[in-house]
Amino acid sequence: MLETSPKIEEVGIYNAKKAKEWKVQPSKTSKNCHNYIRSIVDTLNLEPNPEKNVIALSLGDPTIYGNLNPSKETTEAVQKALEATSYNGYGPCVGFESARKAVANYLSYDGVEFNPRDIILCSGCSSSLDLCISAVACSSRNDNILMPKPGFPIYRTLAESMGIGVKTYNLLPEKGWEIDLLHLESQIDQNTAVIILNNPSNPCGSVYDEDHLRAFLSIARRYQIPVIADEVYERIVFPHKKFVSTAALESGVPILICGGLAKRFLVPGWRIGWIAVHDPIDALSDIRTALLALSQKIIGCNTLIQGAIPSVLLETPQSFYEDIINFLLENAKMTYDALKKIPGLVPYMPDGALYMMVKVDLEKFPEFETGLQFITGLMEEESVFCLPGDCFQLPGFMRIVITVPTDLMIEACNRISDFCNKYYT
Template identity: 30%
Template sequence: MENGGEATKWRFGAANPALEAAGRQSIRSIVSGLFDSLDKSDPRPVAPLGHGDPSAFACFRTAPAAEDAIATAALSGKHNCYSRAAGVEEARSAVAAHLSRELPYDVTAGDVVITAGCNHAIEIMMAVLAAPGANVLLPRPGYPLYESRAALCGLEFRHFDLLPDKAWEVDLDGVEALADENTVAMVIVNPNNPCGCVYSYHHLAKIAETARKLGILVISDEVYDHCAFGSKPFVPMGVFGEIAPVVTMGGISKRWMVPGWRLGWIVATDPCGVLREKKVIQSVIDYRAISVDPVTFVQGALPQIIANTDKAFFENAMDVMRKTAEICYQKLMDIECITCPHKPDGSMFVMVKLDLSSLDGIHDDVDFCSKLAREESVVICPGIGLGMKDWLRITFAVDPSLLEDGLERVKSFCKRHGKTKEVN
């Protein structure tokens, strides 16, 4: 465009490199790219084993009491206004009572901040901790949004390893080696996405002792709380809040199978009051005041969602999850090029290792997943997006028959691309 004979020099449009990098590493972006690789002419149903959204399947539909609570709240006319920065008071009180049942002390509404899902909680915590020079310790493999949000707000992150040969426990020696005087927090995810493990009481106690030794807080991502169906029960990290301060993050998306409702929380499970003394919770509220608000009628429905959901709903959901986890594990054991180091006993995922030496024409985990999507209409998340090159993350939060069919297609794909064994 010209103005008076001179071309206008527009001054906008320069890309934000940090945002571009974060976008490329997001699970949603990676999995969406694989869906673009699908052969649209394939008549078979797509087997979506790449991301954990069980709500798409009838066997994982949420509880009627939860749906009724949402409808009642929306139709009441009482929840059409803005909420306070920390959230609707009744919702905060309901979360506090909900968590207190499993802790050796009481959480109050003042310890709770309502968020627009657990992803929003991650955004808030990374921003709150991003003091000049600070660093945070993140698990590998891990949920990449932590890295993306830390990078976007200038918070340095360092990775400690989860150990596949020890049921994906935290490498606590590695945590101590990584930490320095600028380390402010470490993140754990329990039950674990992406590994499918559930941490024992003993291991969580050791995590708390390590955090105390280092003088850092523990951010415990418990969005999969009680999604445990193996021999280890779920233990909230807040049980150890007297040893080290714990910020618990959770929500209704996974346990109630409603990720689209976008309702989560950040809670100070810290009976010694260290987080209040250090103004961490006030900083969380201050950030919420300049951030997105969770939908008010979902907040308004939360007390009834928690109070009225029948115990049988959770039991039935875990029965199905236990069944699909077993299907997944047994099917994977029958695929030669894939190794599953630990049978999943929690969350909705399992991490497995690719043996590229037994495959012909497959360069890495991304190549494997791209070709699998195109040839078999099966979508699996490559491990590189979770910090583990040549690994795969598979979700079993899928209708059992479709899961079986999808993993049979993975087996066929691996056989078709398998190297021919030499005969002496």
């Protein structure tokens, strides 16, 4: 006798019964993936003062208030790429040759020469970092990465999601957030796969000079550990400093440089980043192959913006960059001068990037046991939101952005002053 298929009604009853037994398990990668800023901020239960508008000094997005916008040449380049209709389809996983050539030319200065083969385009600088960490480290070897403390938590998020260990090396606030080189060296072990350098720094706003970078790279060379250099804030540097790329120092250290359009060109939402492979000793041939393979996971980045990159990088006038630097410097000076007059706070004047770190002397504010409580109180009473240093593994500090319109920055400093004077003892 031939077997007959179950009736649809019977299948429905069966599935309904079985549904209660289902338990689809999340992956280990997802369980290990933590956004450390969100995990801290979301637990603060922040409620602003309803009588005061919120001033967010927390967001690393320079476009948020509308006072900083991309250049006319940048937007026109995208319009031309759109009208050309040549960039609506898929592109190569590593990016169009024309776009990679433009990035190579843009990064070729101070004696450094890149070619298109050295460039891989990614979906934002965070994607560049993801590919680099994935290419050089793996959990099966019990690898770890070394990252700065304080440091941007995305490094930790990316590594730990893949089961890769994370160790930190200290930055020294009293020395302009220089690297504690002795501590860095003490953290290296046989499983250290790569050292991450962030210059200019988020969250510190520090910019390292050539001598300090050479000292850092000499350690990497001594232990034969490659470097991932997060240089997404490259050339956002105040006039008394100079940006020096690690690639320009002829250190003999293989370096994966991560950058993108987001910060200097004021277009973080366009999601264009890059990896530039600097390999003076030909140590990264297998890593190049790995990066090419990993680039196939995203099947290329935004092709429309790729079409615009040559014009963006070539035609943006120097005056555009200078105007941004001048605005950031004046805002930083004003903010620093205002905050250093406030009892219980110690601001650290940045040398570049978009941020300023401020130490909170909690002993002078006994109302608050932790920096998180201090940040919460500031939001609840004054509607000013700063990121707590805990987000960057440095409790007792807070990070503020200096991209906010000047009038709002002045208002925020006044409110912070009122709050601190109220609780300072």
